[in-house]
Amino acid sequence: MGAKATVKSSINHAFTYPDRELAGEVYQDYKALLDQLIQSPEVKYADYSIYIETFIHTDHLVYRDDSSILNEPERLDILNVFTGVNRADFKELVSNEITIEAGRTFTEQEINLGLPVLLINGSTYEYSNQRSIEVGDVIRFTIEFSDARTNELIHTEPYDLEVVGLFQSGPSINFNFDSASQIDLNLFIPNQTMIQLAERIEEIMMTYDDVTFWNNQLDIFIGVPTFELKNVEAIDSFTEQVNQLLESITLDREHYQLVTSADAYDDIAIPMESLLNTSSIILMGAIGFGIVMISLIVLWFLRDRRFELAVLLALGERKQRLMMQVTIELVVIAWLAVSGSILTGHYIVTHLSENMLETFVNQDQPVLADSDDTDEVVHEAVAQAEQAVINPLALDTDEIIASYQIKFGARFYGVLYSLCLLIILVAVILPMSYLLRLNPRKIML
Amino acid sequence: MSLLKRVWLSIIYRPIQSLLLFLFTLLLANVMAGSYTILQTTTTIKQEIKDQFGARVTVQYPAFQSSNNVSLFFF
Structure with a gap:
């Protein structure tokens, strides 16, 4: 399989949850579930992002002239660009999407x-006075609250974030885009910071009882979310754990979807x-045919x-000595034949395996989640989740070939010799019974 | 006459029989080598892909899914 990188598209909401009150509860359930799962002993690495959407902007930042962002807005709205991270080595960093x-x-x-605190892309953004962003700077954002009926600005609140690091998108991201990708626009902040910001906004909204907000x-x-387990065997017990935790969720339990890399693997397997079945049938057939013949x-x-x-x-x-003679004759000829087949077989085998490796390795990305789910939204979501589950940069062609070459060698010939010996030993049983019944007097007289 | 000498003479005095057996075993060994290679290669590739897929799991709430891998909630 070829390596593949995905680019996050800019955030467009396809739809929102119909009942906004319940949506808040589902969010709490979901977050509690994820936080519990992160504690699981089977989990090696886990990260998830919290995003918020609110009326927040800054007058201090602009896109750099050379950042190749098209259609520069007059005012830089920070909607959609805050990305929460749950750990210092968050997933974009680990997967080299950014460096x-x-x-x-961030620190623990x-x-x-x-x-x-904030991580920002210094080659996408700069200050409006053309100064570059530097580590240690404090960037001021403004949260705005307007009355939905009069469209009047009723409250503004400053929100400061300190730049602790500057990042750049990794080489895998901008592979065929002239313009900056979504990840270049991202402002990474800790999930907890995001939650506190949301709580602060909620608090302010509470103080305006008589105002209808947008x-x-x-x-x-x-x-x-992405969970990386310690080993492939842990998938089953982790699945069980997820199902157990889901038992305690009362609201919309059936909507939660668990997607594992084992599911995705099964699709391409x-x-x-x-091929495995066919080749083992051929091998078994050859052994059986060989014995009979x-x-x-x-x-x-x-x-x-x-x-x-x-x-x-x-x-x-x-008679025993005669049997031994016949068997040894056969073994000697077979030994010569297998040795001869090493010369021809080596050629066939290297050719065959190289061809096979190339076919497998150059296969296109698998088509995922091709279920007959009528609910398109669920369907699409599962497809996306499967994409998230497969680490797209992890499938390393060279590694596959290298690991293959080590295993191929002495063991292969050992198996070939012993299989042929086995065939000979089984095959002499029938002729031996003929030899046993041989009566010299009947034959010669 | 020792057993091994008799074996040797038996082989070389009947060249057609020996050659026939030799050719048949050669063919058989090649077929086995080929299918065994396919078996081994496929198993290796399978395991390798499985390992590289790793043990990644996600739990999500698709009813909230929007077009960008993000679930939508309201506080």
Whole structure:
């Protein structure tokens, strides 16, 4: 499989949850579920992002002239660009989607306490007076609250974030885009900071009892979470754990979807499984056919040699020695043949395996989530989740080939020799029974 | 006459029989080598892909899914 990178599209909400009150509860349930799962002993790495959407902007930042962002707005709205992270080595950093160019990533303390800190892309943004952003700067944002009926601005609140690091998008991201991708626009802040900001906004909204706010004064999202387990075997017990935790959720339990890399693997494994089956049938068939054929050939030759055998027996040769003679003859010929097949077989085998590896390795990305789910939204969501589950940069072609080459060698020839020996030993059983019944007097008289 | 000498003479005095057996076993060994290679290669690739897929899991709430991998909630 080829390596593949995905680019996050800019955030457009397809739809919103119909009941906004319930949506808040679902968010709490969902977050509690994720936080519990992160504690699971099977989890090696877990991260998820909280996003909020509110009326927040800044007058201090602009896009850099050379940042290749088209349609520069007059005022830089920070809607949709705050991305929460749950740990210092968050998933964009681990997967090399971004790299820290200056400064540092968040500290544990900043993540846990939700301190007002920020990671920003210094080559996408600059200050409106053309000064570059530097580590240690404090950027001031403004949260706005308007009355939905009069459209009047009723409250503004400053919100300061300290730049602790500057990042750049990794090489895998901008592969065929002239303009900056979504990740270049992202402002990473700890999830806890995001939650505190949302709580602060909610608090302010509470103080204005008589005001009707816009529906989207405050929306909070959770991105598709990623759990990396310690090993493939842990998937089953983790699935069980998820199902147990889901038992305690009362609201819309059936809507939660668990997608594992095992599911995604199963989708692409079908052609491989059929190849495995075919080749083992061929191997078994060859062994069976070989036993029968060698048996018959040897029997046929023994019948031709019955006078020779009868003379030997008449001279007092024991039948065991004759059996041994026939078996050794066969083993010697087979040994020569297998040795000969190493010359031809080596050519066939290297050719075959190289071809196969290339076919597999150059296969296109698998088509995922091709279920007949009528609910398109669920369907699409599952597809996206499967994409999130497969680490797109992880499938390394060279690694596959390298690991293959080590395993191929002495063991292969050992198996070939012992299989042939086995065939010979089984195949001589029938001719031997013929030899046992041989009576020299009947043959020669 | 020792057993091994008799074996040797038996092989070389009947060249057609020996050659026939030799060719048949050669063919058989090649078929087995080929299918065994396919078996081994596929198993290796399978395991490798499985390992590289890793054990990644996600739990999500698709009813909130919008077009950008983000679930929407309201506080």
